[in-house]
Amino acid sequence: MTEDSTHPFPSPAPDSAPAPDGAAAPATPPTTPESSERSAFSRASDALQRHRAPSEVWGDEREAVSLALRWAAEHTTVATDPKTTARSAAELQAAVGETITEDGIGAARAMELFDSVLLPATRAAEDPMNLAYIPAAPTRAAVAFDTVVSAANVFGGVWENGAGAIFAENQVLRWIADLLEWPAESAGVFVSGGTMGNLSALATARDHALRARGRRPEGGWALACASTAHSSVASAARLLDMDVVTVPIDDRGHLTGEALEGVLAADPRICAVVASGGTTNAGIVDDLASVIPVAHRHGAWVHVDGAYGGAALAAPSAKGRFAGIQEADSFIVDPHKWLFAPYDCCALLYRDPRPAAAAHSQHAAYLDSIDRGESNPSDLAAHLSRRTRGLPLWYSLATHGTAAYSAAVERCLASARTVATAIEASEHLELLLEPELSVVVFRRPGWTPVAYRRWSQRLAKEGTLLCLPTAFAGEIALRLAFVNPQTDPAAVIDVLERTMHAADGS
Template identity: 85%
Template structure:
């Protein structure tokens, strides 16, 4: 036990690097061998293997030069407190077991609800990730539609979203036996109420609309206000997937992009993406939590004694057992204050704009879209898909920069996601200048 605690304490502030160090299972098996044995291998050997072999075979998510996918940059306070949460071992499903911890989580959820402009009786819960949050919110929407409309459509339920919606939306639809109606986006990639109008008028099956509060691929925020107005006029639930971009609600410089979100029905944001919390953590909120409670509350003989008058997280999502995963974010917010969070998010936005300007001014690079939040999408004219892959892999193996190819408007491109306030934009610009001047990615 002491070995594990000492390791955790020493690594709370350890430096990271952006190398890609994944190894094959066969390679790891050869070096690690069998660790689950009848007699055990002992704490010293287990920790040695973890520290010297297993952990080095993972990729750092929090390094300032990790700009691939949507990385994570948890505060040291949040990382340290995650150990405390594990040690406390609180059951966070019902108030009776986890009252104090749930109370603290609810203060964070209230802060988020205030950023949304939602009423005092709105409520939410922390779940594992955006996929879980989207699934629970859409299950609520489907159940609410059945209760309000009184019947299931002959051809079943459907949800509407843009083609740029996160993959978890279509995954949730499959699990919920809902069809997906894809709505065309405008020239800038936004889902709008005007485009949605035709689909809603023509298809009674659509009971929910998913709008993006910052697409993962390009950081695009849909036209939330017009979507909400159109969807509500047709009796459809509006869910905002802000898994990545929802954190920008705390940034005054881009807050206007989220106009209309105060009238949405549900919302998610992943604090492990851009609110500086460790994995895993998704905040799921409902403007009116009653439909969620109707959809998700579990009832059984041994659950009859639960006080339904208090906040029971198990009532608001597809789960019962849960750890109080919102506490590391609570501790970090309580420690640093919300103003520090606003400043950190604004710093990421500023870094993104600085790099985007440099790309736009570079003769050998092409900016594909002006960034709306903190994602830059660009290309190197003349490069083939193989060139992009070769360049990306070389920098990853050298530990210089993590940036992976993507697809944008039908062509191969590169994207940089700025969610770490420690990222130096000038260092990123220098890497792009010195490594992409060649005619190919060699």
């Protein structure tokens, strides 16, 4: 094969050889810095693979490996595209065709389709102007090391198989536990996301209650939370056959011990209380200092869902909002949200891991030889097989240091405050609440729901700004989630000023 500079991911080229006698020399594509870099990468990749003989099953995979690794290396260094470019399944089918065939379509074609059709039909989560949902802004170091994790192919369920990798993950978990001011015996595990983290923690709470009380209560188990709790809490309750008892929030949107007291006194079925360490919609941190002692007085486990906001524990300016969390029983934070790790990564921690081990440890003939005296991540959540997904965060933290992480979180908090101040000073916008963390909720008085959607969709398709309508206090609103330290608040303010004057959102 020859290097084709017009192909975004040409096949790795062998060293050039002279043309046979009497034959015309093949046309040499023009050399560009990019094509030279690609050729050099391919030669280096081929050289590194020279000791790998072709597989009797898979054949020679050098081309497939070089193409994938080169794409990963290039993509880690390029800028992102903030446009919303989702396409229908019918459109993608027409553009891609059938890729899963009896004989395969080859690495070059598969890579070409991924690069030119499939990836462009996604939204860049890490773009500085993506402020929708809770986006992600991983460091380049973390993204690059995610490739290392895949290449290492470590089974991270038990210490016997993954000791070194688990040891590194545990150092990160210890850092988080120290932010929580939890004792030395606390422990945790990295799971796929907040939904799995909440499910595993609440399964532990239910099992712990059964062991403590000796029987299932009449009417079954229940958990208590505010109406602002993440949707995954209700999902976990359904899977665990638990009822959800909703506790009223105060006028600022917080779950409080005062409101919780009466609910727990009236319903002995409640074995767990879920408090928010930063709601996804508005970034509100519940009143943990009053909630936790009330819950414990009634024998209820306290789980703090900090999937988004828990990262703010690393910021000195925000840590005071989490007062009381030192006594919580379990906690989650998603590093892929605001601790600059790639998808998917949730840190689940237990103040005392023994109830978790009692609830989740699996036993079978082939598992009975596992050393239970060491750290076995499979014992602490609803899983057995697991990828060591905490390692990209470990590598980035080890590379940059915790001070850099604290500064990055502080920068996001400052950006949110700057934009909120500008909105509050604006004549045509209304700030709906002072941001507690890095979510800014506001509205454009006079706009209809249709106007909000039209404005949001137009800016998304242009690639100007990603900001989606939401609901707040029963009314339609807009929210901006600042979790990317590269986001320029002045650029966001400029977009709001330029695009939101029109009364109809056009």
